[in-house]
Amino acid sequence: DAKTTQPPSMDCAEGRAANLPCNHSTISGNEYVYWYRQIHSQGPQYIIHGLKNNETNEMASLIITEDRKSSTLILPHATLRDTAVYYCIATRFGNEKLTFGTGTRLTIIP
Amino acid sequence: GAVVSQHPSRVICKSGTSVKIECRSLDFQATTMFWYRQFPKQSLMLMATSNEGSKATYEQGVEKDKFLINHASLTLSTLTVTSAHPEDSSFYICSPRQAANYGYTFGSGTRLTVV
Numbered sequence: 494d495a496k497t498t499q500p501p502s503m504d505c506a507e508g509r510a511a512n513l514p515c516n517h518s519t520i521s522g523n524e525y526v527y528w529y530r531q532i533h534s535q536g537p538q539y540i541i542h543g544l545k546n547n548e549t550n551e552m553a554s555l556i557i558t559e560d561r562k563s564s565t566l567i568l569p570h571a572t573l574r575d576t577a578v579y580y581c582i583a584t585r586f587g588n589e590k591l592t593f594g595t596g597t598r599l600t601i602i603p
Numbered sequence: 604g605a606v607v608s609q610h611p612s613r614v615i616c617k618s619g620t621s622v623k624i625e626c627r628s629l630d631f632q633a634t635t636m637f638w639y640r641q642f643p644k645q646s647l648m649l650m651a652t653s654n655e656g657s658k659a660t661y662e663q664g665v666e667k668d669k670f671l672i673n674h675a676s677l678t679l680s681t682l683t684v685t686s687a688h689p690e691d692s693s694f695y696i697c698s699p700r701q702a703a704n705y706g707y708t709f710g711s712g713t714r715l716t717v718v
Contacts, residue, residue, distance in 0.1 A: 527707070529707070531647075534694070534712065534714065535711055535712060536607075536609070536696045536697075536698075536709030536710050536711050536712045537647065537696070537709045538709070539707040539708070580646075589635060589637070589652070589700060590637070590649055590652065591637075591647075591649070591698075591707075592649075593639075593646040593647040593648075594646060595646050596646065
């Protein structure tokens, strides 16, 4: 898995868009970018993944730079329930072993 | 789909006793099961990988005789922490896989406290 770097913590106002960056400058051509989140005292929850095109689902959008060295997870209208630790993982599609880094602790402020 | 049930959610046990954690895939068959643990204020660390009907593969530093994994069916896997000690207190999380390219689902976790 390529090494990923994320800011340790971020705050975002409720109702605003939360933009979480991730650096993965050594990502290889067959590695996808995955995002998970972990709400306190729960198991991780899959959010989204992508290879090189931007992706959107009901939870979030994923913007991957053209050189694929970084990406941004966007929660368009953050709510208090989005407070969690967000993990960015770069790995091969279907890789069974996920390596979790330290993630970004996102706090949504009322 | 991809519903996972893990229990107990929380358990307190005395030092020296054993604790069993169950992980069930309710609407799919899990050919592979991953077990993670998470110490306070740390990230998840993979402990072991098991395939249905075969022995588990443990990550470096994880004692296979202490953390017994049974994956006898495609819908149930158990992790037994034997002779638990306070340093085994942690958050244990299962993650069943339906097939190699499917499913990134996790159980809700079990918080084990050994006193």
